[in-house]
Ligand code: SAH
């Protein structure tokens with residue numbers, strides 16, 4: 539089997555080329571073809587000598603995940619089912635904003651965290667994605683919008699990355715890190731760290747390291763006390779709120795410009811949506827610079843929760859806003875194609 543080049547770090551690609559007796563600038567040229575131009579065919583990499591092209595083709599492959607299905611919502615949100623070499627599949631979503639948009643990447647097939655409100659959480663954890671498979675989702679999304687070669691930061695449509703798809707990113711930390719370094723590399727895909735957000739359910743031990751990468755942090759907080767959080771998020775037993783908040787403080791201390799943290803809060807009827815909950819929530823984040831993101835619960839068949847009423851959500855938001863917290867209620871995107879948060883799943887059959 540040929541060795542896949544997508545996912546190798548810049549240094550690893552250099553080493554690989556050195557083994558073939560090639561100079562470091564060849565690795566740089568190759569990197570440019572792969573990540574700036576999006577080229578997958580060695581024979582079309584015209585700045586490389588013919589014999590070198592043939593040698594590369596013999597030993598290596600450059601492959602983007604296959605797009606199995608593609609659906610576009612009435613609001614412009616686009617969802618793909620993508621398939622990797624071993625047949626495993628994940629969903630990837632593009633969410634357009636007024637002038638640009640974010641690609642939502644998955645990091646695992648399934649998820650082991652088992653959050654009670656999450657559709658992905660009901661599925662068995664199959665495996666971690668490799669760095670190449672995480673990067674590959676972005677490449678296939680760019681294929682779909684024909685956004686090669688890498689446009690300038692001002693003109694690109696696929697301008698941001700949110701790691702909020704299937705899986706818990708911090709349970710696949712090394713691969714995530716390698717993928718982000720490739721995605722941020724200015725000689726290739728070139729997404730700035732300021733345009734990347736990683737969302738975690740609270741795997742606290744890796745949170746401070748996100749500050750070193752310079753990316754933004756979103757925490758799926760969803761509860762103001764351990765009592766409530768224990769019931770809806772099993773991860774809380776391993777990393778209770780005290781540990782989680784401490785890790786968030788460390789993240790802020792270590793980040794360059796005391797980066798704001800987004801606290802995601804899915805509103806579950808009679809579980810976490812009372813006035814008392816809002817008050818406890820503000821106490822909990824004391825000493826941190828945060829903004830809240832109130833998410834309407836997206837129902838799925840068999841879900842053990844109901845969504846809070848709009849009235850209740852507005853009341854909850856008001857309490858936070860009166861205390862100078864930003865607390866927008868997140869607009870739901872792509873609901874008609876089941877692309878909204880917590881609705882992603884793998885294709886049936888491939889999960890079993
Ligand atoms: N595993 C990571 C990122 C993926 S989930 C994490 O948990 O943070 C993306 C966001 O959708 C998380 O905040 C998650 O808690 C939320 N979510 C999950 N299921 C949901 C549902 N049914 N309705 C609304 N939001 C949901």
Ligand code: SF4
Pocket residue numbers: 649650651652653656657658659660703704705706739758
């Ligand atoms: Fe996994 Fe995130 Fe869903 Fe929890 S909310 S089960 S961590 S994908």
